[in-house]
Amino acid sequence: MDKAIKVSHVTKKYKLYSSTSERILDLLTPKSYGEDFFALANVSFEAEKGDIIGFVGVNGSGKSTLSNIISGIVPETTGEVEVDGQAALIAVASGLKNDLSGRDNIELKCLMLGFTRKEIDLLEPKIIEFSELGKFIDQPVKSYSSGMKSRLGFAISINVDPDILIIDEALSVGDKAFAEKSLNKMKEFKAQGKTMVFVSHSIGQMKQFCEKILWLDYGMVKDFGSAEDVLPRYEKFVEEFKKMSNSEKKKFRKDALEKQKESLSSLSLI
């Protein structure tokens, strides 16, 4: 494939239930219960090899859902996702098994990625050193703070040398020194011409890193283009959004959901 990532008309539908009994009835009876909710609605974009793309959007706009789909952690409901090579996701809650120790998580992840025992023996010390977890590496992950989980996730993902690196808010929970070290590692990654997707609420980090920006709004693509063009528009929107009264926000939401409906019906999904 000539592109690094190709996302075509991707939709992710969740069901929202008002109670546990509604959820159980939906599972056990032929009648459908609950309300359909589209976290992503007809999302399309392409990343060239070597692109550094930032995903922006207010809370709940679908950034993590899209990152998880691209990483293969969550399946899309409809549409198509093509990824050229191995994508690794770094997110605070991504893929770590809570009952296993940090060391066992490293081994499991490497085995799942197809590394041999010999390769794992070489990689493991590097990952442990990068994580700075010291003796905690042999403690179960459920005893880790979110910063420690993020450090372990970061250390694994960056050291297994993936073709595409997806970083979802992982830099926001660690301490400053670790964030700096991670940013430097990402710069190395960038210098090698690899593809990166970066999700962050920090516009400063986006400016520092990303060449292109995908702006999501209510699960739809609001804008996609150069960071130079899109970030100022997004920044302006965030300022305006913050100033909106509750009724203005309600109207904004209603209009967005109306647009979502149009887009979904154009795909004959509703």
Ligand SMILES: Nc1ncnc2c1ncn2[C@@H]1O[C@H](COP(=O)(O)OP(=O)(O)OP(=O)(O)O)[C@@H](O)[C@H]1O
């Ligand atoms: N498993 C799930 N079941 C139901 N709804 C979900 C599920 N996962 C995510 N959602 C919903 O999908 C929408 C998009 O969530 P997502 O986490 O992708 O947004 P986000 O842009 O990453 O938000 P944030 O900036 O707050 O991290 C949200 O409304 C969220 O509540």
